[in-house]
Amino acid sequence: xxxxxxxxxxxxxxxxxxxxxxxxxxxxxxxxxxxxxxxxxxxxxxxxxxxxxxxxxxxxxxxxxxxxxxxxxxxxxxxxxxxxxxxxxxxxxxxxxxxxxxxxxxxxxxxxxxxxxxxxxxxxxxxxxxxxxxxxxxxxxxxxxxxxxxxxxxxxxxxxxxxxxxxxxxxxxxxxxxxxxxxxxxxxxxxxxxxxxxxxxxxxxxxxxxxxxxxxxxxxxxxxxxxxxxxxxxxxxxxxxxxxxxxxxx
Numbered sequence: 001x002x003x004x005x006x007x008x009x010x011x012x013x014x015x016x017x018x019x020x021x022x023x024x025x026x027x028x029x030x031x032x033x034x035x036x037x038x039x040x041x042x043x044x045x046x047x048x049x050x051x052x053x054x055x056x057x058x059x060x061x062x063x064x065x066x067x068x069x070x071x072x073x074x075x076x077x078x079x080x081x082x083x084x085x086x087x088x089x090x091x092x093x094x095x096x097x098x099x100x101x102x103x104x105x106x107x108x109x110x111x112x113x114x115x116x117x118x119x120x121x122x123x124x125x126x127x128x129x130x131x132x133x134x135x136x137x138x139x140x141x142x143x144x145x146x147x148x149x150x151x152x153x154x155x156x157x158x159x160x161x162x163x164x165x166x167x168x169x170x171x172x173x174x175x176x177x178x179x180x181x182x183x184x185x186x187x188x189x190x191x192x193x194x195x196x197x198x199x200x201x202x203x204x205x206x207x208x209x210x211x212x213x214x215x216x217x218x219x220x221x222x223x224x225x226x227x228x229x230x231x232x233x234x235x236x237x238x239x240x241x242x243x244x245x246x247x248x249x250x
Contacts, residue, residue, distance in 0.1 A: 038175075072131045092113045116157055132152070
């Protein structure tokens with residue numbers, strides 16, 4: 001009886017084909033997985049920070065972050081009581097993998113990354129922040145705030161996989177937030193920022209600005225991928241304003 005089976009050549013050819021297909025599809029699968037993590041990670045980070053900030057305010061019987069702590073070092077030290085992790089005092093300029101903007105230029109967002117002090121979270125995430133302590137700047141920021149918001153006192157670079165892990169790019173694994181003096185986090189450049197700060201305009205103008213931002217996301221002309229110095233800075237707002245989904249070119 002004649003036996004049938006595969007020849008060695010056929011097996012090798014099959015394995016080679018499988019290898020090629022895997023090499024072609026694996027990056028897309030990994031990219032898709034990373035992309036799907038963005039929305040949940042941003043929501044979790046915002047919630048974690050806002051709950052911790054609320055604890056800081058209550059513990060210090062304060063209604064603003066700047067009246068509860070004196071500077072960035074004290075803030076990060078106190079934050080460690082409510083968020084698992086710690087800061088060693090180093091700034092983002094000490095990071096081995098220099099953070100890049102979405103377009104590839106170093107320090108490409110509105111607030112320079114290098115001066116921010118790093119807080120490494122036990123979960124593997126990290127963020128860089130520098131609080132504003134100038135009383136005149138704080139007062140001016142408060143004047144622009146609306147409702148329960150009390151003005152911008154800091155800008156946060158949040159990295160969902162830690163600063164020592166690539167790609168270290170805005171809009172990919174690094175996302176930009178405003179820290180409000182009320183303890184709330186606001187994605188930079190989106191609807192919530194328009195609603196929180198008037199920048200001197202009246203309510204009608206502010207509503208117009210919000211509509212403009214919303215229409216920009218809906219039209220797909222997402223400025224977080226624009227080829228400008230702020231490339232990637234508004235990607236956190238894009239994700240929030242689009243129901244926690246990445247709609248831009250990832």
